[in-house]
Structures are given as C-alpha cells and as structure tokens.
C-alpha cells in the first residue's frame with residue numbers, strides 16, 4: 602500500500618501525526634491569501650473589502666475575515682486595491698525576449714502583441730510568446746513584414762500575403778488571437794481600404810477579431826468602419842485628425858456611434874505618436890464616448906516617455922473623470938471580452954486562473970502627458986504594488 606493510500610485509510614480513525622507521535626503539522630488549506638484589500642472585480646460588480654484565497658493556481662475563495670493561518674503565504678493588501686490581473690490588449694512586447702517580463706512587473710498578467718510581426722517572422726514571435734512569464738498572445742500583421750516604421754508595411758500592397766497569413770494562423774491557432782492592420786497614411790497610403798478588406802477576408806471565416814490602427818488615414822473613418830464586423834477592435838480611438846472620430850464641426854461621427862452599437866470595441870492604444878491628445882479624448886469623453894478598453898501600445902521606449910506603465914495610462918482616464926471601477930474594467934473584464942483568447946480571465950471568480958494585481962491608488966498631484974507632450978495634472982495615480990501570476994506571488 603502506498604503511503605498516501607495508507608494515510609487515507611487511517612485518516613478516518615486518527616490523524617497521521619497522532620499515530621506516529623509527531624506534533625500536529627496541518628497543511629495550509631490555501632497557497633496564498635491576499636488579505637484586507639478593496640477588491641474590485643467589475644465582471645461581477647464587486648467593490649468592497651475582502652480576502653482572496655488561492656490554491657493550485659486558481660481563485661479558491663473570496664470573502665471577508667479569512668484566517669491568516671489558512672494559507673501558506675499571505676499578502677497584506679490593506680489600504681490597497683486588489684483587482685484581476687491586468688490585461689493589455691495592445692502592446693509591442695514580442696520584439697525583445699525580456700519585454701513581456703517588464704510588462705509583468707507593471708502588473709500585466711496577460712497581454713497581446715498587436716502586429717509587430719507578420720507571416721515572415723511569426724514563428725519566432727510565437728517562440729517569444731511561449732516563453733513569456735505572463736500570458737502573451739499575438740495579432741498577426743496582415744503585412745508579411747509586420748510593423749515597418751521606416752517604409753510603412755502596407756505602402757506596397759504585395760506585402761499582404763493572404764495565403765501565408767492563413768497558414769501562419771493554422772500553425773499557431775493557440776497563440777494567434779487575431780489580425781492587426783495599421784491604416785495611417787504613413788503606413789498604408791492609398792492601400793488602407795484594400796488591405797483592410799484583405800485582412801477581413803482572412804479573419805471573418807475564422808471568426809477572429811481584427812484590430813485596426815485608426816487615425817490619419819487617407820480613407821475616411823466611416824468607410825473603414827464599414828468593413829468591420831462585431832467583435833473587431835478600433836485602436837487609437839482618440840487620435841488627432843485627419844480622419845479621427847469627429848467631423849469637421851467637432852461632432853462625433855454617426856458611423857462611430859453606429860459601430861459601437863454593432864458590437865465593435867473602441868480601444869485607447871496610448872502609444873507615442875499621434876494616437877491620443879487631451880483635446881480629442883476630453884471632447885469625446887465629455888460627449889460620453891468612453892473607451893471600452895484601455896491599452897498602452899507599449900514599446901520599451903515608452904517606459905521613459907508618455908506611457909511609463911499601464912497604471913499611468915489608466916490614471917489618465919481617472920484624470921478625465923472616468924469612475925475608478927470603470928477604469929479597472931477597461932483593463933480586466935472588458936479586455937477579456939474584447940479579446941476572445943482571454944475568455945474566462947479578467948475576473949476573480951472562484952475557479953478562475955489566479956492572476957491578481959495589487960494596486961495603490963495614490964492621492965496627490967501627478968503630471969501626465971499626451972502624445973504632444975502636453976502636461977495635465979491629476980490628483981490620483983494607480984501604482985502597482987504586487988503581482989500574482991497563475992497563483993504564484995511573483996512581484
């Protein structure tokens with residue numbers, strides 16, 4: 602009889618330690634307890650002080666007043682926010698092997714590289730994603746070259762290789778979560794609409810989302826939105842003109858409101874250049890056009906400029922007047938809905954993967970900048986203090 606089976610056979614009569622004369626060594630019920638924080642789980646409309654217990658890499662319990670001795674390790678989160686592991690649906694963290702770890706250190710437990718690579722180098726990108734310490738998925742660029750900052754990857758339409766893109770997706774269905782198309786003038790020139798239609802010809806039959814990079818396109822935005830289907834994502838929603846979300850008179854385009862009604866998501870994608878200005882973001886949010894998801898469009902350079910980290914980008918929307926729970930939803934529940942590959946994430950529901958970010962909501966005077974380096978002062982800032990990934994306290 603194996604020792605485990607012998608133990609189980611004896612367990613009904615007396616504990617093993619009593620039988621062998623050892624002091625009582627009761628194994629902890631949970632691996633980790635995150636205690637006393639303000640838990641915000643927008644997917645389930647939870648906002649209140651509670652403890653989060655984790656076992657075997659999953660959320661095991663969420664309630665008040667759990668005993669410290671019930672867990673092998675405890676994180677004291679009193680005075681802090683405990684939220685589902687943050688999800689960043691637009692980054693460029695696949696280019697260097699260590700980039701994903703930098704995002705994890707910022708509190709991002711799941712992330713998407715949005716189009717850095719096309720079919721030419723997708724195998725290499727998948728290897729990087731596979732070895733990332735967080736959950737990294739990819740949007741394959743419809744241009745086989747991936748993002749090309751020098752020449753613009755769609756200025757030559759022959760760089761769209763539909764067959765190679767389909768084959769890449771077939772090979773890596775577990776890592777490729779959708780297709781990215783950048784549509785600005787410098788990227789696509791007059792090919793914007795044609796490239797988008799080709800991307801949709803691949804994405805739609807597979808039921809995959811497309812993410813477009815909008816702003817400064819040659820084709821007007823309504824004509825681009827017309828190609829999008831339910832579940833597709835518009836990134837850089839608050840791009841300055843030409844061809845942003847407003848008409849020349851400063852009114853939200855009816856096609857934008859209609860797209861939202863059709864189930865198209867509007868994402869932030871902070872980035873570094875011509876993707877967000879205070880002027881556009883403020884005008885839109887004052888008109889009630891808030892983002893569905895808040896992503897960073899992270900690049901390593903952004904760590905010292907404009908983006909810094911996801912907490913900083915989220916805080917810009919606190920500055921603009923978005924309620925805290927809605928801001929958190931934009932990088933948790935909503936992000937998981939917008940990116941089907943992340944289904945089941947973005948929540949602290951019992952049984953969900955135990956990805957948790959602990960944040961501090963600091964009060965004071967904090968300067969934030971837009972893509973034109975215009976400063977604005979906010980009074981609150983979200984700062985990461987702890988990260989749990991797959992049940993392990995990693996930061």
Ligand SMILES: [Zn+2]
Nearest residue numbers: 691692715898
């Ligand atoms: Zn981007």
